[in-house]
Amino acid sequence: xxxxxxxxxxxxxxxxxxxxxxxxxxxxxxxxxxxxxxxxxxxxxxxxxxxxxxxxxxxxxxxxxxxxxxxxxxxxxxxxxxxxxxxxxxxxxxxxxxxxxxxxxxxxxxxxxxxxxxxxxxxxxxxxxxxxxxxxxxxxxxxxxxxxxxxxxxxxxxxxxxxxxxxxxxxxxxxxxxxxxxxxxxxxxxxxxxxxxxxxxxxxxxxxxxxxxxxxxxxxxxxxxxxxxxxxxxxxxxxxxxxxxxxxxxxxx
Numbered sequence: 001x002x003x004x005x006x007x008x009x010x011x012x013x014x015x016x017x018x019x020x021x022x023x024x025x026x027x028x029x030x031x032x033x034x035x036x037x038x039x040x041x042x043x044x045x046x047x048x049x050x051x052x053x054x055x056x057x058x059x060x061x062x063x064x065x066x067x068x069x070x071x072x073x074x075x076x077x078x079x080x081x082x083x084x085x086x087x088x089x090x091x092x093x094x095x096x097x098x099x100x101x102x103x104x105x106x107x108x109x110x111x112x113x114x115x116x117x118x119x120x121x122x123x124x125x126x127x128x129x130x131x132x133x134x135x136x137x138x139x140x141x142x143x144x145x146x147x148x149x150x151x152x153x154x155x156x157x158x159x160x161x162x163x164x165x166x167x168x169x170x171x172x173x174x175x176x177x178x179x180x181x182x183x184x185x186x187x188x189x190x191x192x193x194x195x196x197x198x199x200x201x202x203x204x205x206x207x208x209x210x211x212x213x214x215x216x217x218x219x220x221x222x223x224x225x226x227x228x229x230x231x232x233x234x235x236x237x238x239x240x241x242x243x244x245x246x247x248x249x250x251x252x253x
Contacts, residue, residue, distance in 0.1 A: 003087050009062025010091025011098070013054040014204060017066050018099025020050030022123055022209055026103055029119045030110040044190030052183035059179060067202040068092055069240030073148040076244040089204070096208025100124055103209075104216055117222030124209035126198035126232050127225060136228075139196040140235025141242065143189050147201050148243030150185045154178060200232030207233055 024046025027035035035042065055064040065071045071088040074080040080088070103123065104111075114120055121127065128136045155178070190199055200206035207229060214224040 001081060001084050001087075003084075006062045006084060006087045007091040007094075009058040010065065010088055011095040013058035013062065013064050014066045014092045014095025015054075015099040015102070016057060016095075017050050017054035018096045018205055018209060019102045020053060021047040021205065022100060022103040023106060024050070026107045026110070026123045029114075029122055030107055031114040033107070033110060040194075041191070044187055044194060047190055048183045048187035051186045052179045055179035055182055062088070062091070064179075066092060066095075066204075067147075067236075067240075068204050069144050069202060069236035070148055070151065072237060073151075073240035073244035076241050077152070077248055092204035093208050096204045097212055100209035100212035101216070104212070104218070111221070112219040115220070117220060120218055120221050121210075121213055121223075121225060122198070124213040125206045125224070125229070126200040127228060128197050128231075129195060131228070133231070136197050136231050137235045137238075139193065140200060140232055141239040143193045143197075143199045144201040144236040144239025145243045145246075146189055146193065146239075147185065148240045149246055150243075151182060152243065152247040154181045154185065197232070201236050201239070203233040203236050 024035075024043055027033050027046075028038050028043055030036065051066070054066050058064045065074065065088055068089045071080060071085055071092070075082050075085050107123075111120060118127070189201065193199060210224050210229055213221065
């Protein structure tokens with residue numbers, strides 16, 4: 001286990017994911033941005049492209065998990081050593097912190113002229129369209145299940161027939177080419193399943209920037225909605241583990 005490669009890869013990859021993902025949200029939502037009001041399709045596409053860039057950049061370094069829910073799902077399925085899990089997650093949160101700070105700096109003049117506090121928070125973290133704890137949790141579970149289960153299926157499609165005898169022993173390193181189908185997967189999740197909660201599907205992507213929102217001196221920012229903050233953490237973890245368990249179950253048939 002090369003801890004330095006895990007940390008460096010996950011920091012860089014998650015930083016790029018959050019910088020480009022939160023960056024597109026800022027572009028669409030903040031006042032007098034040139035992309036203001038360009039809509040959900042732009043946000044979903046920006047997140048997909050951000051994921052592509054992050055995965056493509058560090059796939060050969062750390063495997064490019066970029067998401068604690070993915071890391072935990074892979075560990076449950078036996079694809080990642082449990083001893084490595086904390087290093088993946090630490091790298092992911094550090095990367096998310098850095099990415100969020102860079103978004104803040106990129107759009108520095110726009111915070112003061114954006115009056116809506118909710119829009120400022122939405123740049124950094126997700127929130128529900130209709131606040132319903134059970135429904136919001138279910139939406140995050142389903143979205144993350146599709147992500148993690150989809151990653152396993154994509155890896156299976158990349159395998160040659162002789163590489164493994166069952167899904168449970170499949171290594172998860174997709175390589176740089178795997179960034180393309182995974183980006184399409186994220187794009188599809190955003191367009192089809194992102195409406196209820198903004199599809200966090202990633203605890204680091206949501207909680208990391210939410211902490212930065214809390215800490216930064218953003219003019220007129222309001223609170224960081226800590227009452228909701230546990231849902232985009234717990235929901236993705238449950239969904240990621242379920243995705244792995246279903247993958248394991250399929251491997252027994």
